[in-house]
Amino acid sequence: MNSNRGEDMYQTGIESVRSKKDLETIQAEFIQYGKKFPWRALVCSGASCMSSNCQGVKDALESALEKYELQSAVDVVVTGCMGACSTGPTLIIEPEDVFYCGLQPKDMDELVRIHFLEKTICREKTFFNLNTGEYIPYLKDVPFFKGQEKIVLQNCGRIDFRSVEEYIANDGYLALHKALTQMSRNQVIQEISDAKLRGRGGGGFPTGLKWKLASKNESDDKYVICNANEGDPGAFMDRSLLEGDPHGIIEGMAIGGYAIGANRGVVYVKAEYSKAIERTEEAIRRAREINLLGESIFGTDFSFDIEIRIGAGAFICGEETALIASVEGERGEPKLKPPYPSDAGLFNKPTVINNVETIGNVAVIILKGAAWYSAFGTEESTGTKVFALAGNINNSGLVEVPMGTSLREILFDMGGGIPEGKKFKAALPGGPCGGCVTEEHLDVPMDFESLPELGATTGSGELICMDEETCMVICATIGSGELICMDEETCMVDVARYFMEIAQEESCGKCIPCRVGTRRMLEILERIAKGQGKEGDIELLVELGNVIKDSAFCGLGQTAPNPVLSTIELFRDEYEEHIHDHCCRAGICPDLSGGPCENVESGAKPSDKEL
Amino acid sequence: MSIATCRVDTMDEQDKFALLTQVIEEYERKPSNLIQVLHYAQSIFGFVGADVQRVIAQKMDLPLAKITGVLTFYSFFSTAPRGRHIISVCLGTACFIRGGQPILDHLKEILGIDVGETTEDQRFSLEIRRCIGACGMGPSLIIDEQVFKRLNVSGIEQILDEFE
Numbered sequence: 023m024n025s026n027r028g029e030d031m032y033q034t035g036i037e038s039v040r041s042k043k044d045l046e047t048i049q050a051e052f053i054q055y056g057k058k059f060p061w062r063a064l065v066c067s068g069a070s071c072m073s074s075n076c077q078g079v080k081d082a083l084e085s086a087l088e089k090y091e092l093q094s095a096v097d098v099v100v101t102g103c104m105g106a107c108s109t110g111p112t113l114i115i116e117p118e119d120v121f122y123c124g125l126q127p128k129d130m131d132e133l134v135r136i137h138f139l140e141k142t143i144c145r146e147k148t149f150f151n152l153n154t155g156e157y158i159p160y161l162k163d164v165p166f167f168k169g170q171e172k173i174v175l176q177n178c179g180r181i182d183f184r185s186v187e188e189y190i191a192n193d194g195y196l197a198l199h200k201a202l203t204q205m206s207r208n209q210v211i212q213e214i215s216d217a218k219l220r221g222r223g224g225g226g227f228p229t230g231l232k233w234k235l236a237s238k239n240e241s242d243d244k245y246v247i248c249n250a251n252e253g254d255p256g257a258f259m260d261r262s263l264l265e266g267d268p269h270g271i272i273e274g275m276a277i278g279g280y281a282i283g284a285n286r287g288v289v290y291v292k293a294e295y296s297k298a299i300e301r302t303e304e305a306i307r308r309a310r311e312i313n314l315l316g317e318s319i320f321g322t323d324f325s326f327d328i329e330i331r332i333g334a335g336a337f338i339c340g341e342e343t344a345l346i347a348s349v350e351g352e353r354g355e356p357k358l359k360p361p362y363p364s365d366a367g368l369f370n371k372p373t374v375i376n377n378v379e380t381i382g383n384v385a386v387i388i389l390k391g392a393a394w395y396s397a398f399g400t401e402e403s404t405g406t407k408v409f410a411l412a413g414n415i416n417n418s419g420l421v422e423v424p425m426g427t428s429l430r431e432i433l434f435d436m437g438g439g440i441p442e443g444k445k446f447k448a449a450l451p452g453g454p455c456g457g458c459v460t461e462e463h464l465d466v467p468m469d470f471e472s473l474p475e476l477g478a479t480t481g482s483g484e485l486i487c488m489d490e491e492t493c494m495v496i497c498a499t500i501g502s503g504e505l506i507c508m509d510e511e512t513c514m515v516d517v518a519r520y521f522m523e524i525a526q527e528e529s530c531g532k533c534i535p536c537r538v539g540t541r542r543m544l545e546i547l548e549r550i551a552k553g554q555g556k557e558g559d560i561e562l563l564v565e566l567g568n569v570i571k572d573s574a575f576c577g578l579g580q581t582a583p584n585p586v587l588s589t590i591e592l593f594r595d596e597y598e599e600h601i602h603d604h605c606c607r608a609g610i611c612p613d614l615s616g617g618p619c620e621n622v623e624s625g626a627k628p629s630d631k632e633l
Numbered sequence: 634m635s636i637a638t639c640r641v642d643t644m645d646e647q648d649k650f651a652l653l654t655q656v657i658e659e660y661e662r663k664p665s666n667l668i669q670v671l672h673y674a675q676s677i678f679g680f681v682g683a684d685v686q687r688v689i690a691q692k693m694d695l696p697l698a699k700i701t702g703v704l705t706f707y708s709f710f711s712t713a714p715r716g717r718h719i720i721s722v723c724l725g726t727a728c729f730i731r732g733g734q735p736i737l738d739h740l741k742e743i744l745g746i747d748v749g750e751t752t753e754d755q756r757f758s759l760e761i762r763r764c765i766g767a768c769g770m771g772p773s774l775i776i777d778e779q780v781f782k783r784l785n786v787s788g789i790e791q792i793l794d795e796f797e
């Protein structure tokens with residue numbers, strides 16, 4: 023999205039940033055520039071808002087400002103994702119921090135007139151709380167934002183992602199400067215270890231330890247790879263972060279490079295993310311231009327540069343060894359570990375691979391220190407986690423919460439609960455590798471320790487919510503952060519079939535358990551969904567699932583059966599109804615009769631919930 | 634050079650191959666750059682057919698089998714011509730939960746093609762995407778660059794009418 027800021031946008035005259043003083047100069051100049059405008063109007067241009075014509079809203083905003091001769095009073099800033107995706111297009115007006123949403127181009131004339139000329143709030147365009155029937159004008163009062171703690175996303179939706187100056191004005195590149203000039207490599211690693219930062223890509227591996235292993239290996243060439251393949255089918259955290267704050271990722275990678283002794287970085291991003299690619303590319307170019315990337319950064323002997331590698335539509339390429347193969351130009355098949363990437367990774371050189379969000383935590387830890395950071399979250403799971411909240415939920419979008427926040431808070435306080443008064447059925451933290459969480463476990467803290475006890479993980483941050491009519495088959499992990507909420511209209515068998523279809527599609531074919539096993543499981547699930555299920559199918563699914571988990575070569579196969587096993591465990595009665603009564607209570611499976619299913623004597627035990 | 638900046642609609646075959654050769658040279662014929670070269674090839678030609686694969690193999694000094702092997706591994710690449718308009722139905726989890734599957738089934742029925750196929754008149758190709766990032770507004774689909782949201786089955790025909 024283009025902005026009128028264009029030419030008059032503040033750009034530093036400093037050609038090469040060499041010192042802290044240079045950073046401070048840019049900071050001061052930017053603040054000076056900002057003082058020219060009494061207001062800032064931030065227009066969200068995250069993926070969801072872009073699909074709702076935020077460009078049209080911005081154009082209309084600018085023409086209205088022109089009409090009322092307010093151009094020099096309001097700085098229109100295009101930002102990354104603000105998070106409140108279901109209410110887009112959204113707009114924040116600073117300094118009051120009024121949050122406008124659900125905007126259309128035709129609204130903008132009135133909004134400009136009321137807000138900037140009459141200096142009151144255009145209430146009907148602010149957030150409407152469905153539960154209380156009231157408008158909520160100020161961002162801080164909107165339930166969706168309350169309880170969030172923006173550390174990784176601090177700039178996302180708040181600054182112009184194209185402006186390195188604005189990033190610097192918000193303390194950007196100070197952490198890199200501090201690391202390079204005041205800390206030894208080991209001290210950087212120690213700080214990350216003390217902060218107890220753990221990988222946000224799904225595995226939760228301690229980042230400090232990973233860096234330490236790579237730093238100990240002597241080699242002329244080492245690499246830092248940022249994993250932005252974001253394969254989980256409902257996840258958009260990494261994408262939003264790259265789109266909204268690309269300099270934060272560049273700075274984090276450079277600090278990582280310094281810590282392990284690498285001069286080269288690679289961002290591996292999936293091909294579908296054209297905006298993320300474009301914005302990251304532009305940020306890298308700009309950083310190079312003023313020597314925040316390249317030779318002797320800040321006048322030290324540390325050199326670091328980053329290139330972008332574009333994936334080509336393979337979920338498996340999120341797995342680190344497969345990702346490396348793909349960067350090397352090969353088929354993205356996983357390799358046996360050891361050797362681990364920290365010993366022999368990209369082109370056989372020591373390599374650290376971190377998830378986008380993990381890297382997004384690095385700069386702030388170095389700048390503010392491990393003690394500050396570890397005050398957020400729980401004892402063992404520090405900091406925050408970003409979740410992509412979606413599914414049958416009122417306020418879907420991007421939320422960042424302290425580790426250990428309960429699922430109930432996320433789904434019902436921030437998420438605003440299930441639409442149309444339907445009943446909550448299950449949530450799916452961790453996407454396709456995770457399992458389900460049902461009502462009785464809603465108070466479980468979302469962190470690395472608690473979810474696995476439920477057979478769930480936090481995954482990557484995808485959080486999907488489903489209703490009772492969704493047919494689902496899942497197990498839970500904090501995983502990557504996909505968080506899907508499901509209501510009563512969700513069929514659990516259908517959900518299981520859905521995830522198995524993805525696993526089957528994405529299986530790379532290298533090992534038999536995954537290649538053949540997922541196909542067999544999918545066939546059985548399809549049969550059940552069509553009403554052709556047989557006695558013993560459930561047992562067969564469980565047996566197959568466990569064998570695949572134990573024998574598959576990599577994480578894809580090892581986690582693929584989880585959704586099936588989890589839904590069987592929690593919703594076995596639905597499977598039984600599909601098989602014995604040819605009935606889908608959610609009314610999703612087209613070949614079966616809809617609910618309510620008569621609980622005919624079928625050997626099915628009614629679930630505890632119903633008793 | 635970014636993939637998005639290639640303007641190839643007006644080029645003839647010969648120019649396209651010249652451009653491809655230039656790309657390969659820019660990438661220094663390094664085998665590790667194969668996937669990036671394939672991205673360019675696809676944006677130049679619309680798909681990566683047998684003739685293009687042969688040229689890449691020859692210029693990069695790699696066995697043809699290697700090119701084909703890598704190409705067919707990745708679902709983003711197509712080895713056959715695609716339609717004038719690409720319909721990508723979002724089947725990310727959120728859109729799926731919100732009814733993406735019936736949308737896809739309906740499209741398959743009215744177009745008479747399966748996922749990954751192209752209609753006989755070359756008007757539409759049908760694809761699946763796993764999450765386009767518009768999760769609050771599902772189910773959704775993309776035709777070319779345009780996003781359509783909060784869909785229901787009955788409105789689909791009308792949307793298709795907009796595309797010749």
Ligand SMILES: Cc1cc2nc3c(=O)[nH]c(=O)nc-3n(C[C@H](O)[C@H](O)[C@H](O)COP(=O)(O)O)c2cc1C
Pocket residue numbers: 220221222223224225226227229249250251252253254337338339340341342343375376377378380381576577578
């Ligand atoms: C099938 C599979 C897919 C994966 N996809 C991703 C992904 O899309 N993004 C990601 O960051 N990690 C993904 N991972 C995890 C990576 O292998 C790796 O653990 C991670 O990138 C390490 O970064 P972290 O320690 O910062 O989390 C995947 C793993 C498996 C087994």
